[in-house]
Amino acid sequence: MKELSHLLHASSKFSPLAVVFCLVFLNGCQKAKTPEEKSRDTSTFEPKVSNGQDVEFPEKMTQPSIFKTTEGKPVYNDEVRFTGRVTWNEDYAVRVYTPVAGQVAKIVAESGQKVAPGDDLALIHSSDYGQALSDYLKATATLSQAEKTYKRQKELTTYGAAATKDVEQAQADYENAVAEKDRALAALQRYGKPTGDFSDLYHLRSPIGGYVVDKKINNGQEVRPDMILGSTTDVITPLFTIADPNHLWVLLDVPETNLNELKVGQEIELRTPAYPGRIFAGKLTVVGASLDPQTRVVHTRANVENPDGALKAEMYVTVNVKVPMSGTPSVEVPASAVIFLNGKYYVFVPDRINPNKFSRREVTVLHERSAGATVILQGVQPGERVVSDGSLEMNEYVTAGPGEDSKSEATVTPNP
Secondary structure, three states: OHHHHHHHHHHOOOOHHHHHHHHHHHHHOOOOOOHHHHHHHHHHHOOEEEOOOEEEOOOOOOHHHHOEEEEOEEEOEEEEEEEEEEEEOHHHEEEEOOOOOEEEEEEOOOOOOEEOOOOEEEEEEOHHHHHHHHHHHHHHHHHHHHHHHHHHHHHHHHOOOOOHHHHHHHHHHHHHHHHHHHHHHHHHHOOOOOOOOOOOEEEEEOOOOEEEEEEOOOOOOEEOOOOOOOOOOOOOOOOEEEEOOOEEEEEEEEEHHHHHHOOOOOEEEEEOOOOOOOOEEEEEEEEEEEEOOOOOEEEEEEEEEOOOOOOOOOOEEEEEEEEEOOOOOEEEEEHHHOEEEOOEEEEEEEOOOOOOEEEEEEEEEEEEEEOOEEEEEEOOOOOOEEEEEOHHHHHHHHHHOOOOOOOOOOEEOOOO
8 A cells, every 4th residue: 555655656756647547567477366266256056965855945035036936735635547537417308209109290399499297299190199088978978877877866766766777787887987998097097187178189298398309200200119220120219308407427438447546426417628727626425346348448427517518428537536645744835846857856855954955855755646636645744844845946956056067957846
């Protein structure tokens, strides 16, 4: 500093240019920093790697801000996945056959039409029905006459104006008429409730409310109770199929290796490409009692509610069946939290005390539970936080160590 004062004092006698020259000269004479000194200046911005698994970022380093953490959620249910086919729920579906032979006079209900219980589906001219109706009407008239005769004979008896045998005959005729009417009514009721129009026009009615989902007759077609259509040779053809689309079945073919995971009453989730992102809920109701000898699968069935009619019969769906897990619950984390390296799975867990310190921990992965989530069986406790964004970048620090340019083979978890 004495030299600087001396020079400045001396330079005061000279021009300003000389002063500037002196300052530049002195600045150049300052001692250059050694590599060790430079390293000490930058070390405050380098993460520390220890044990080949832990990485700690200095407080002044802004790098940890890119690493987001997420709390692991406990999973008390596992899931197994199958392909299913949507069908009508037979508890809410009816196939309507014709009980009479005849010719279709009019089709009242078309496919897709909503019907109520008792609504007409078709009108059929039928001599069988006409004969049954005629027999019933005749029996009714005969009974009415026999009843009047019997009452009159009993009244005459009180005045001694009728013979006993006449009364007995009238009683027998009355009882026979009652029996004949009952027989005729039973024969008529095989075709359903009489319409009251007293013709041979038979009304084929819907027994339940729902929608006409199938129709196999045309106007003018001849039909009969044993009618068989199509390529089948032993199946009688229904003229109509009525179903309630609010209640459906899903049929599953379950491999025998998965049988121990399925129980009646388990919850299921359905997904279909027709409605991306939407989940339909249901329950297993039937697990078959035997294996199919050809395919070695068990035919399984689930009930699914379909209040808005979105699901359609014969759709193929992906079915996830919830399976209860025993013991300590597994943990669900974002799929981006799990990295795959050299055949093993890892996550980074923040230190409970030091928020800038993270440990790479090996975990046992069950499977990819759903889009964007992975289930961990061992290695992470419920409620523990894991790095969900930036796990690959953090792994680069651990793999290479500070100050090195690394190229790790780690990837975000694949589907195990």
